[in-house]
Amino acid sequence: MRVRLEDVARAASVSPKTVSRVLNDEANVTDATRERVRAAMEAMDYRPHPSARSLAGNRSFVVAMLYDNNDNPSSTYLAEIQDGVLEACDAHRYSMMVRPLRMRDGDFIRRLDALISDHHPDGVVLTPPITDYAPLLKRLREHKVPYASVSPQRRGKNLGVTMDEQRAARAIVEHLLDLGHRRIAHVVGIANHGASRWRLAGYHEAMAAAGLPEDPALVVQGAFTFGSGVEAARQLFSLRKRPTAVFAANDDMATGVMWAAGEYGLKVPHDLSVCGFDDTPLSRQLWPALTTVQQPSREMGKIAAEQLLSDLRSHGTGHLVQVPFSLQIRGSTAKAP
Amino acid sequence: MRVRLEDVARAASVSPKTVSRVLNDEANVTDATRERVRAAMEAMDYRPHPSARSLAGNRSFVVAMLYDNNDNPSSTYLAEIQDGVLEACDAHRYSMMVRPLRMRDGDFIRRLDALISDHHPDGVVLTPPITDYAPLLKRLREHKVPYASVSPQRRGKNLGVTMDEQRAARAIVEHLLDLGHRRIAHVVGIANHGASRWRLAGYHEAMAAAGLPEDPALVVQGAFTFGSGVEAARQLFSLRKRPTAVFAANDDMATGVMWAAGEYGLKVPHDLSVCGFDDTPLSRQLWPALTTVQQPSREMGKIAAEQLLSDLRSHGTGHLVQVPFSLQIRGSTAKAP
DNA sequence: TAGCAAATTGACAGCGCTGTCATTCCTGCC
DNA sequence: GGCAGGAATGACAGCGCTGTCAATTTGCTA
DSSP states (O other), rough: OOOOHHHHHHHHHEEEEEEEEHHHSSSSOHHHHHHHHHHHHHHOOOOOOHHHHHHHHOOOOEEEEEOOSOOOOOOOHHHHHHHHHHHHHHHOOEEEEEOOOOOTTTTTHHHHHHHHHOOOOSSEEEOOGGGGGGHHHHHHHHOOEEEEEESOOOOOSSSEEEEEEEHHHHHHHHHHHHTTTOOOEEEOTTOOOOOHHHHHHHHHHHEEEETOOGGGGEEEEEOOSSHHHHHHHHHHHTSSSSOSSSEEEEEEHHHHHHHHHTTOOOOOTTTOOESBBBBBBBHHHHSSSOOOOOOOOOHHHHHHHHHHHHHHHSSSOEEEEEEOEEEEOOOOOOOOO | OOOHHHHHHHHHSHHHHHHHHHHHOSSOOOOOOOOHHHHHHHHHHHOOOOOHHHHHHHHOOEEEEESSSSOSSHHHHHHHHHHHHHHHHHHTTEEEEEEEOTTTSSTTTHHHHHHHHHHSEEEEETTTTTGGOOOHHHHHHHHHEEEESSSOSSSSSSSEEEEEEEHHHHHHHHHHHHHOOOOOOEOOOTTTTTEEEEEEHHHHHHHHHHHHOOOOGEEEEEEEEEEHHHHHHHHHHHHOOOEEEEEESSSSHHHHHHHHHHHHHHHHTTTOEEEEBBBBBHHHHSSSSOOOOOHHHHHHHHHHHHHHHHHSSSOOOEEEEEOOOOOOOOOOOOOOO
C-alpha cells in the first residue's frame, strides 16, 4: 500500500502538518525535526500524492511548455528545449505538460483558456516564436499565470533566458571577413521571428563595421527550412557576381545552401564558404562539417524553466539570464578564393 | 470563482453524485436527467478539477509517452508521434506527460518506478525502440500500468498501432525493379530496431522474388542519421561495380546518400536512383524530391493513444491497429541508366 | 391494483494533503 | 524567578470529487 504523509508523521513522531512543512521547505522547523522527518521520508520512500497536494494547496505542480508547431523553427530545436524544461521540472518534482498552439489559428486564446481551466498550470514556458505574441501574454497576465520565455524579443523585466544572437551573428560574419571574404550573403529566416531579426542585424553590423557597401541582392529571404535554403542559394548563385560566402540564419538553411552549391558545381569551402546558426546535430554530420554558432537550446530550456520555478517558489527571484554563445569553426569556411 | 460540481448539481436540481455520473458516462441515469445535467454543465462552462477527480477516483487522467532520446530514430519522428498522442489525450481530457528513458542507462528501471510512483499514469504509450524492451514491459505489468505501442516488434495481443513496414519496403524496392534497376543497394538502420529489420527483410524479399542474386557488398550498415547515410554511400560508390539505386532505411540516410552522390559527381536520378522511408518534411524539400514511403507518424501516435484510452475506459476494447502505407514516388528515382 | 425487482437517485464519508489558527515550547531580559 | 514574545508544533476542517450503500421511483407481472 501507498505510504502516506501520515505514515511518515507517525514514524518520525511528529504531526502530519510538520511533515508537510518539511516537504514544502517551510520555515519554523528545527533542524533536528527536519532531519528526523527527512530520514523517515527517505527510509519509507515516501512520495507525496501530487493530486492531494494540488487539491489541498491550490496549485498544480504543472508547468506547461507552449510552442507553435505550425510556424515553428524546427522540431529538433523544440525537442531540445523540451528536454531541458523537462529536466528542470523533474529536478523540482514538477510535471511538464506540452502544448502546441497555432498563433495563426483563430481559436488560439480559446485553447489557451482551455489549457488553463483544465489543467491550472502553475507557470508556463514560452518558446519562439510565441514569446512575444501580445494577446497571449495579456491573457496569461489576466489569468495570473507566471511565464518564462526562451529567447524573447522584448527584454523587459520578464523571466527567461536569452543569448546575444546579434553579437553571435556579427562574430560569425567577422570570421568570414577575417578569412578575406568581401561578398558575403545572408539568408534570412522567417520574418518577425526574433532570431531572424537579430541575425540579420548582426550581419549588417559586421558588414558596416568593416566598411563594406551593402548589396541588397546579397540578402535573400528564407524560411528556416532546408528547402528555403536551397532556393535562396539558387538565387544567389544566379547573380552575375556571386558571393564567396553565405551566412544562413540557421543550420537547416545552411545545409540547403551547401546542397545547392553542389548543383552549381561549387566546392565548399574552396569555392564557397558557408556558415549557419544553431549547431544542430546535422551540422556535424555534414561534409565538410558546418561552421556555426552553438546555441545551447537544451540548456536554455532548462534555465528558462528554472527561472520560472524559482519565481514560483519565491516571487521575485526569477531573472532573465543571458547564456554565452560560442562559434564552432569547422570545415565549411575557408579563405576567400 | 471556480464552478464546482456542486454548483452544477444545484443548477440542475440533482445531487452531486448524479452530476458525477453524467461526467463519467456512467450507466443508470435517465436520458432526461443526463440532458439536463449536460445543459447545466455547458451553461456554466463547468470544468472538473482534475486533481479532485484523481484523488477521489484513484486515477490520474495522465498518459505518459515514453521514448528513448539517446538511441532515437529522429526528433522529427518523435515530435510527430507526440503530437498525435497529445491530440488523442486532449480529445478525451487526459493529459500527456512525456518521459525520456535511456535504455542503455543503468537507472532505467529506477526512473520508470519514479515516474509511476510520482505521477501514477493511468497508461503509457511506448515508442520505438523501447516498445519491446523486456525489462520495461515486465515492470509495467508488475505495476499494472496498461500500455500501447507504436510499431512494436512483437505482435501479440497487445495494444497499439503498426504498419506493414516489410511489405512497404518490398513495394519500394519493387518500384526500383520496375524501373529496370538490378544492382540495388540497401542502407540498413540501427541494428535491433524493428524498423531496420523489417525494411531489410522487405528488401531481401523483393530481391529474392525478382530472382536476383544477393550481393552482400550492397547491404551496408547505417545508423538512421544523415551522416551515416553519407558514409554508407561512400562505401557503395567505392565498389568496382556501383549500384544504380539505393534504398535507404530512412529519409535522413537517403538524404545522406544523395549528398554523397554529389561528391562523386553522380546525378540523381540520372545516374543513381535513391529512395528512403518515412516521408519526413525534409524529403519534399530536397531536389529532386525523395521517393519514399509515407509513414503516418502523427496518425500512428494518435491511434496508439486512442487504443490505450479505449482500453482504459473499458478493458478489452483496445486493439492492435494496422495502418496502411503509401508510396510517394517522386523525382529521386528514375529508369536505370 | 397490489407486489416485487430493477432502475434511478441521493446521503455521506473520505481520498491525502495543506491552510488557519490554537497551543506549547523556548528564548532573553528585568 | 517570572514573564513577554517569538519560534515550533499540532488540531482540525476542508479542497472537489467519487465509492459505497441506502432510499426512492419506475416498470412489470399476476
